[in-house]
Amino acid sequence: AEQLRDRSRQRPLAELAQAASREGLRIAAAAGIGNPARFFAMLKAAGLRITELPLPDHHDFQDRPFAGLEADLILMTEKDAVKCAQIEELSGDPRLWVVPVTARLDDALADQIVEKCRGRSIA
DSSP states (O other): OEESSOTTOBOOHHHHHHHHHHHTOOEEEEEOSSOHHHHHHHHHHTTOOEEEEEOOTTOOOTTOTTTTOOOSEEEEEHHHHHHHTTSHHHHTOTTEEEEOOOOOOOHHHHHHHHHHHTTOOOO
16 A cells, blocks of 8 residues: 555555554545445455445545544545545545555456457357
8 A cells, every 4th residue: 555645655455454453553444436345355355454434436535535534544446546636635634545456357267358359269
């Protein structure tokens, strides 16, 4: 993860989980995406104990959803970070951290897609 206001500050999720446990940090996770549960599950799988803040897909953050949130860190998707970076009050909030998410296709599925594009039948 990397801090929104200073992208040079980076910490692996496992390290954030250890720090949260050791220091008693309260971590929230916000996601304005189609399936926020998947994002939350990924964070939990990394060992993080989070307070979930699901937001509507394409949320614009103009309502300042973190104003009353009692959290030391707020993790969010890159999609949401782009919107928050455009709002001065949010772009300077040191609690906001961006979690890059990388999609990975199963090798067999990738092979099927390539074969389909080449016009070959798939067994």
